[in-house]
Amino acid sequence: MWVALARMDGAGLCNCGIVDLGGRVIVFDTMLTTQASLDLLLAAQTLTGQSVTTVINSHWHRDHVQGNFVFPTEADVMATLSTRTDMITNTPVETETHQKNVNQTLADAEAALTAAADPAEREEKAIFVKVLRILAEDAPGLRVRLPNVVFEDHLVLHGTQRRAVVQAMGGGHSASDSILWLPDDGIAFVADLLFNRVQPPLNCDGSVDEWLSIVDQLEALEPPLQTIIPGHGDVGSRELFGMFRDYVAMVRAFAADRAVDEPDMPAEYTTWHWTNMFQINIDFLRKDP
Structure with a gap:
């Protein structure tokens, strides 16, 4: 099995997985841009020497599903029914909106870069x-490209070498989050249910309380997880559970203290990526604690 790590300065955006079960090749999530998705497909074919047979979409957000269309038409694309429904409703609209607005967004970002003075902000x-x-x-x-195979709770995929469990976890980060779990290997691709030194966006379409509960469930899986591939950031281990809980507790504490509208970020989080999410998360939790 292999991990396709998305570079922070690249446009793949999300981490993906390639798993050879033996006679069956799974790709977990498909990245955001066409070139990144084509690179992922080529890597899967080259590393396994086989065609991709199964694509798993962890949830409906575009950075995890936009690349579906580059994969072979004979490959099944699997997701929960909820994820497929959200993709039907949201993905075409979001894609069209992105196509219309991206050039203006780029122009605005270039202007903001020119105006920025702080070195860290400029970077x-x-x-x-x-x-x-x-x-x-x-x-x-x-x-x-929409999923053509849907499930409600879980699927077990068997190959000649190993098995994989596609498990729906509930609505934490999004309305429906799924993982790819390799129980015999102690490995799970958990998508955006966990991040590694990247400030997670808490303001999505899931529930922060349910998200915390899901993290507890992940920590309690048997056999225990040893290697965890988050949706963003480097491969981690069991310390990611505590890191996520600590981050949420920290942001909630700032959100509850309304004496300062825009508090200073604790030093330990200033080196994490997506630092803009710090204030966004505080503002979100003040509206929806």
């Missing part, structure tokens, strides 16, 4: 501009 904005330039070039060719 983050420069990365954003680089990504947006790739997205703008990529946008005209984007297509939407």
Whole structure:
């Protein structure tokens, strides 16, 4: 099995997985841009020496599903019924909106970069501009491909070498989040249910309380997880559970203290990626604690 780690200055955006079960090749999530998705497909074919037979969509957010259309038409695309429903409702609209607006978004980002004076702020904005330039070039060719196989709770996929469990976990980060669990290997691809030194967006369409409960469930899986591939950031281990809980507790504490509208970020989180999410998360939790 292999992990396709998305670079923070690239336009793949989400981490993906390639798993050879033996006679069956799974790709978990499909990245955001056409070129990144094609690179993922080529890697899967080259590393396994086989065609991709199964694509898993962890949840409906575009950075995890936009690349579905580059995979072979004979490959099944699997997701929960809820995820497929959300993709029917949201993905075509979001894709069209992105195609219409990305050039203006890029122009605004370039102007913000020019105006930025703080070195750390300039570095983050420069990365954003680089990504947006790739997205703008990529946008005209984007297509939407929906899952053709749906499930409610879980699927067990067997190959000649190993088995994999596709498990629906509930609505934490999104309305419906699924993982790819390899119980015999102690490995799970958990998508955006966990992040590694990347500030998670708590303001999505799931529930923060349910998200915390799901993290508890992940920690309690038997056999225990040893290697965890988050949706964003480097491969981690069991410390990711505590890191997520600590982050949520920290942001909730700032949200509850309304004496300061825009508090200073604790030093330990200033080195994490997506630092803009700190204030966004505080503002969100003040409205929806």
